[in-house]
Amino acid sequence: MARDLIAALDIGGTKIAGALVDGGGKLVVRARRATPAQAGGPAVMAEVSAVLAELAATAHWSRVAAVGIGSAGPVDASVGTVNPVNIPGWRDFPLVAGVRETTGELPVTLVGDGPAMTAAEHWQGAARGRASALCMVVSTGVGGGLVLNGRLHPGPTGNAGHIGHISVDLDGDLCPCGGRGCVERIASGPNIARRALSGGWRPGPDGDTSAAAVAAAAHAGDPVARSSFDRAAQALAAGIAATAALVEIEVAVIGGGVAGAGDVLFAPLRRALRDYATLSFVTGLEVVPAQMGTDAGLVGAAAAAAQEQRLEGFGPQATPGSPG
Numbered sequence: 001m002a003r004d005l006i007a008a009l010d011i012g013g014t015k016i017a018g019a020l021v022d023g024g025g026k027l028v029v030r031a032r033r034a035t036p037a038q039a040g041g042p043a044v045m046a047e048v049s050a051v052l053a054e055l056a057a058t059a060h061w062s063r064v065a066a067v068g069i070g071s072a073g074p075v076d077a078s079v080g081t082v083n084p085v086n087i088p089g090w091r092d093f094p095l096v097a098g099v100r101e102t103t104g105e106l107p108v109t110l111v112g113d114g115p116a117m118t119a120a121e122h123w124q125g126a127a128r129g130r131a132s133a134l135c136m137v138v139s140t141g142v143g144g145g146l147v148l149n150g151r152l153h154p155g156p157t158g159n160a161g162h163i164g165h166i167s168v169d170l171d172g173d174l175c176p177c178g179g180r181g182c183v184e185r186i187a188s189g190p191n192i193a194r195r196a197l198s199g200g201w202r203p204g205p206d207g208d209t210s211a212a213a214v215a216a217a218a219h220a221g222d223p224v225a226r227s228s229f230d231r232a233a234q235a236l237a238a239g240i241a242a243t244a245a246l247v248e249i250e251v252a253v254i255g256g257g258v259a260g261a262g263d264v265l266f267a268p269l270r271r272a273l274r275d276y277a278t279l280s281f282v283t284g285l286e287v288v289p290a291q292m293g294t295d296a297g298l299v300g301a302a303a304a305a306a307q308e309q310r311l312e313g314f315g316p317q318a319t320p321g322s323p324g
Helices: 041-058 095-103 115-126 183-187 189-198 211-219 223-247 257-261 263-276 291-307
Strands: 005-013 015-024 027-034 066-070 110-111 135-139 142-148 251-255 287-290
Touching: 005 041, 005 095, 005 110, 005 115, 015 041, 027 041, 027 223, 027 291, 041 095, 041 223, 066 115, 066 291, 095 110, 095 287, 110 115, 110 142, 115 135, 115 142, 115 251, 115 291, 135 223, 135 257, 135 287, 142 183, 183 189, 183 211, 183 223, 189 211, 189 257, 211 223, 211 257, 211 263, 223 263, 251 263, 257 263, 263 287, 287 291
Parallel strands: 005 066, 066 110, 135 251, 251 287
Antiparallel strands: 005 015, 015 027, 135 142
């Protein structure tokens, strides 16, 4: 029987999703469990194993060629461990070894959730056909990944492209990562809301203080809400411009909950980018919204596995002359 499917896992602080993904990026079978993020490492692994067991119980499992994992990070693909910020029970946790207990001899590829989203957008989404791209998730945190020379570039540990922890304010606020003035400390959803509240914005009768509520107020013309999004956009623009200057990306793709603010985010971001991306080889850089939605982690985990294992018929083809 043809080995024409990849088993994919998307592991985050709230959910563990699994799917069997075909060569066209279609999710043939799905499974899902809640993440017991505050429980011990074995309890979280038990839910991962339950998702895999559900997939393995289907008639399609014999067609699986490899396993791809996109996990909240940091991850260390070189040794198969994970240290997700939002899963306290996993510290230097041997995730790949745990997965292999269910999947046996199938090859396993691990990347961070940012590179997984990037692989999905490059295969099926807003970065399709591009030789070089930065793809970002702007949500509770800010993560990202890189496409270089037509291929996902996860780096040795699976974390390359983590733009959220580029410092764009050298004397800025201390970030939980230990740095100062990180993009994430300025542009993530919770920090957009925190800044708006400290500036005098007040929620409506429902008491909603989320970034989505700030976005709604900004759409309605609230100057403090707009100012908070403008500051987030400026930080994102500085980080994107620095990345473009370093590796010559063609497009920056932005997804995640904060991107749902639409023009409240994208309009000031594009304006700010003109101030930062001034070198001749980065002035044509485009900024576009992501297209893959909630399935990006699964589709991207499959694409990352296909690239590492050199599986034919999956994922985008590398551009001519790029590394094989």
